[in-house]
Amino acid sequence: MSSITQLKGSCEQCALSCFCLARDLLGSERTRFASVVKRRRLLEPQDKLFIAGDRFYALYILHSGSAKSYLISENGEQQVTGFYMPGELIGIDGLSDHTHAYGVEMLETSSVCELPMPELDRMIATSWALRQRFLSLISHAVIEEQQMLLTLGKLNAEQRLAQFLLNMAKRHAHLGGSAVEFNLSMSRYDIASYLGLVVETVSRMIRRFQEEGSIEVNRRWIHLINKNMLQHRLIHVSERKKHTQKKQAISTD
Amino acid sequence: MSSITQLKGSCEQCALSCFCLARDLLGSERTRFASVVKRRRLLEPQDKLFIAGDRFYALYILHSGSAKSYLISENGEQQVTGFYMPGELIGIDGLSDHTHAYGVEMLETSSVCELPMPELDRMIATSWALRQRFLSLISHAVIEEQQMLLTLGKLNAEQRLAQFLLNMAKRHAHLGGSAVEFNLSMSRYDIASYLGLVVETVSRMIRRFQEEGSIEVNRRWIHLINKNMLQHRLIHVSERKKHTQKKQAISTD
DNA sequence: CGTACGCTTGACTTGGTTCAATCCTGGTGG
DNA sequence: CCACCAGGATTGAACCAAGTCAAGCGTACG
Numbered sequence: 001m002s003s004i005t006q007l008k009g010s011c012e013q014c015a016l017s018c019f020c021l022a023r024d025l026l027g028s029e030r031t032r033f034a035s036v037v038k039r040r041r042l043l044e045p046q047d048k049l050f051i052a053g054d055r056f057y058a059l060y061i062l063h064s065g066s067a068k069s070y071l072i073s074e075n076g077e078q079q080v081t082g083f084y085m086p087g088e089l090i091g092i093d094g095l096s097d098h099t100h101a102y103g104v105e106m107l108e109t110s111s112v113c114e115l116p117m118p119e120l121d122r123m124i125a126t127s128w129a130l131r132q133r134f135l136s137l138i139s140h141a142v143i144e145e146q147q148m149l150l151t152l153g154k155l156n157a158e159q160r161l162a163q164f165l166l167n168m169a170k171r172h173a174h175l176g177g178s179a180v181e182f183n184l185s186m187s188r189y190d191i192a193s194y195l196g197l198v199v200e201t202v203s204r205m206i207r208r209f210q211e212e213g214s215i216e217v218n219r220r221w222i223h224l225i226n227k228n229m230l231q232h233r234l235i236h237v238s239e240r241k242k243h244t245q246k247k248q249a250i251s252t253d
Numbered sequence: 254m255s256s257i258t259q260l261k262g263s264c265e266q267c268a269l270s271c272f273c274l275a276r277d278l279l280g281s282e283r284t285r286f287a288s289v290v291k292r293r294r295l296l297e298p299q300d301k302l303f304i305a306g307d308r309f310y311a312l313y314i315l316h317s318g319s320a321k322s323y324l325i326s327e328n329g330e331q332q333v334t335g336f337y338m339p340g341e342l343i344g345i346d347g348l349s350d351h352t353h354a355y356g357v358e359m360l361e362t363s364s365v366c367e368l369p370m371p372e373l374d375r376m377i378a379t380s381w382a383l384r385q386r387f388l389s390l391i392s393h394a395v396i397e398e399q400q401m402l403l404t405l406g407k408l409n410a411e412q413r414l415a416q417f418l419l420n421m422a423k424r425h426a427h428l429g430g431s432a433v434e435f436n437l438s439m440s441r442y443d444i445a446s447y448l449g450l451v452v453e454t455v456s457r458m459i460r461r462f463q464e465e466g467s468i469e470v471n472r473r474w475i476h477l478i479n480k481n482m483l484q485h486r487l488i489h490v491s492e493r494k495k496h497t498q499k500k501q502a503i504s505t506d
Numbered sequence: 507c508g509t510a511c512g513c514t515t516g517a518c519t520t521g522g523t524t525c526a527a528t529c530c531t532g533g534t535g536g
Numbered sequence: 537c538c539a540c541c542a543g544g545a546t547t548g549a550a551c552c553a554a555g556t557c558a559a560g561c562g563t564a565c566g
Contacts, residue, residue: 071403074488079403093399095392102399125378138391139348145398146346146355150324150332152405153449157522188545196406198523203546219531219545235327410554441513451555456514472513472563 010034019087019175020061021115021137024129033130036119043106049090051103056094058116062086065110066185069093070193071102080193082144083107083186085171089137107185152196155234160195161205162230165215169224180227184220263287272340272428273314274368274390277382286383289372290314296359302343304356309347311369315339318363319438322346323446324355333446335397336360336439338424342390360438405449408487413448414458415483418468422477433480437473 011017011034022033040063043049049060052072067084081102084090090112093101124131151160173179184191192199209215214230216223224230264270264287275286293316296302302313305325320337334355337343343365346354377384404413426432437444445452462468467483469476477483 069399071399073403073407077407079406081399081402092392093396095388096396097389101396121381121384125381125384128374128378131374131378135348136350138395139345142391142395142398143346143349143354145395145402146322146324146334148402149334149398149405150326152402153332153446154326154330193406199545200524200547201522204522207546452513453515453556454554457554460514 010040011037014063016061016063016087020113021089021130021133024133025127026129029127029129032123032127036115036123038114038116038119040111040113042111043109045106045108047106049104049106049112050094050100052100054100056091056098056100056117058114059092059094059120060090060115061113062088062090063111063113066107067104067110068107068186068190068194069102069104078193080186080190082148083190083194086175089134089141092138092141107190157195157197157201158205158208159233160197161191161202161209162233164191164195165209165222165224166227166230166234168222169227180224182222184222263293264290267316269314269316269340273366274342274383274386277386278380279382282380282382285376285380289368289376290366291369291372293364293366295364296362298359298361300359302357302359302365303347303353305353307347307353309344309351309353309370311367312345312347312373313343313365313367315341315343316364316366319360320357320363321360321439321443321447322355322357331446333439333443335401336443336447339428342387342394345391345394360443410448410450410454411458411461412486413450414444414455414462415486417444417448418462418475418477419480419483419487421475422480433477435475437475 011022011030014020014022017023017030022030025033038058041049043065049067050056062084064086066086067090068080069082069084069090071079071081073079084104090104091100095117124134151163155163168184169179169182172182186194188199188202192202195202206215206217209230210217212229214224214226216225264275264283267273267275270276270283275283278286291311294302294313296318302320303309315337317339319339320343321333322335322337322343324332324334326332337357343357344353348370377387404416408416421435421437422432425435439447441452441455445455448455459468459470462483463470465482467477467479469478
C-alpha cells in the first residue's frame with residue numbers, strides 16, 4: 001500500500017514539532033528523535049490505527065487530522081472516551097501489558113508518526129528532556145480523563161455540551177486556529193457518546209445555545225459568539241435549582 | 254509531628270514489594286529502590302496527602318490503608334475520581350506541570366512511601382525494569398479511568414454498583430484477601446460520588462441486590478453471595494426493563 | 507446521655523431517554 | 537442532469553430511571 005511514507009529525519013522541518021513529544025528537544029536530540037520516528041502512516045476516515053486487543057508495539061503522534069478513542073461495552077455499545085488532535089500522543093493504553101485496551105479510529109484523513117517502543121524507550125532512558133516531556137504528556141492525559149469523570153459524574157446535559165465546545169475551542173486555539181470559530185471533525189453521535197448522552201439530547205442542547213445566541217452552528221461548523229454565556233453555565237446551576245443550593249451554602253460554615 | 258517515620262532501606266522486608274513499583278526489581282536494584290524511598294508517612298482518616306494546586310515533588314506508593322482522589326467542581330461539589338489500595342501509585346497528576354491537579358484523602362489510618370521525583374527519575378532513567386514497571390502502572394491507571402468513563406457514560410445505576418462491587422472484590426483478592434467477603438473503607442457518599450449517583454440511589458441498589466440474594470451487607474461489610482448474578486447485570490439489561498419493552502412491543506399493534 | 511452523622515426509606519418530580527417521524531445533504535447511477 | 541437513496545441530524549410527544557425532598561433510624565463518640 002502507498003499509505004506508508006518513509007520520513008526518517010523529518011522532525012526538523014515539521015511545523016508540529018513545537019507541540020509534539022519533540023517539543024523540548026534541541027539540536028542533536030531532535031535529530032535523534034527524528035530517527036526514532038519509524039515512518040508516517042497515512043490513514044483515511046474510519047480507518048483504525050489499532051483496536052482493543054491488538055498487540056502493542058509502538059506509540060503514535062497524531063501529525064494531521066483527528067481521531068477518537070473508544071471502548072466497546074460488554075453488551076456491544078461503543079463508548080467514545082476521547083478525541084485526539086495534532087501533536088497528541090496515542091497508544092499509552094498499551095504500555096500496561098503490551099496489548100491495546102481501547103481502539104483508535106480516524107475521524108478524517110490523517111497522518112500519524114509511528115514511534116516503535118523499543119527505540120522510544122531507549123531515548124526516554126537517555127534523554128532527560130524527552131523523558132520529562134513524555135511523562136508530562138501522559139500525566140496530562142490522566143488529568144484530562146479525570147476532568148471527564150467530573151463532567152460525566154456531576155454536570156447536566158447543557159453543561160456537558162458547553163464544556164465540550166469550550167474545550168474544543170481551546171484546543172483549536174492552541175494549534176494556532178481560531179478560538180471562536182472551527183469545524184468539528186466528529187459526528188453528533190460521537191459527541192453524544194463522549195458526553196454520555198444520546199444524539200437527540202446533543203441536538204436539543206445545540207439548539208438551545210443557538211436560540212439564546214451563545215453560538216452559531218452550520219452542520220459541523222461552530223462559531224462561539226458568547227463564550228461567557230457558556231462558561232457561566234459551568235459555574236452556576238440552572239435557575240430552577242439555585243434556591244435549593246442556597247440552603248446548603250448557609251450550612252457550610 | 255510524629256507522623257513521619259524514617260524507613261530507608263526497608264523495601265527488602267516489605268511484604269508489599271511484590272505488588273508495588275518495586276515488584277520486578279531484583280537484588281541490588283531493589284536495594285537501590287529502597288534508598289529512593291525517602292520516608293514513610295503515617296496518615297489518619299481524612300488527612301490529605303496533597304490537594305489540588307499543591308506543588309508536586311514526589312510520587313507515593315500506598316503502603317497500608319486506603320485513599321480516594323477527588324476533584325472539586327467549579328460550583329464547589331466534590332467528585333470522587335478513584336480509590337487507592339496498597340501497592341498503588343499515587344500522584345501522577347503532578348508530572349504534567351509540577352502542580353497537583355486533584356486531591357488525595359485517606360479513608361482510614363494509612364501509610365505511604367514517599368518517592369521524591371528527582372531521585373525516582375534518576376532510577377527510572379537507569380533501571381530498565383523499574384522504567385517498564387513505572388510505565389505499566391501509569392498505563393494501567395489510564396485504562397482504569399477509561400473503563401470508568403464507560404461506566405459513567407453507558408451503565409445504569411444498578412450496573413454501576415455491580416461493577417463497583419466486583420471491582421472491589423477483585424482488588425481485595427489481588428492483595429491476598431477474600432474475593433467474596435470484605436470491608437469497604439469508603440462511605441456511601443464516596444461510592445455515590447464515584448459512580449455519578451446520589452447516596453439514596455446507592456442505598457436503594459444495595460437493597461435491591463440484597464433482596465434478590467446476590468449480596469449480604471452489614472454496614473460496610475460486604476459478602477458477595479452470587480457473583481454471577483452481578484456479572485449478568487453488566488451484560489444484560491435488567492429484567493424490569495426487558496418486560497416493559499415487551500409490553501410496549503405488544504401494545505404497538 | 508444526647509447529638510451528630512451516616513445511612514435508609516418513601517413519596518414525588520423531572521431531565522434526559524425512547525420512540526417515531528421528518529428533514530437535510532452528499533453521493534450514485536441512470 | 538436529475539432522481540433516488542442512505543445516513544446524519546433535527547424535532548416532537550410520551551415515558552421512566554434517577555434525582556430531590558423529607559422523615560426516620562441506628563450507632564459511634566464526646
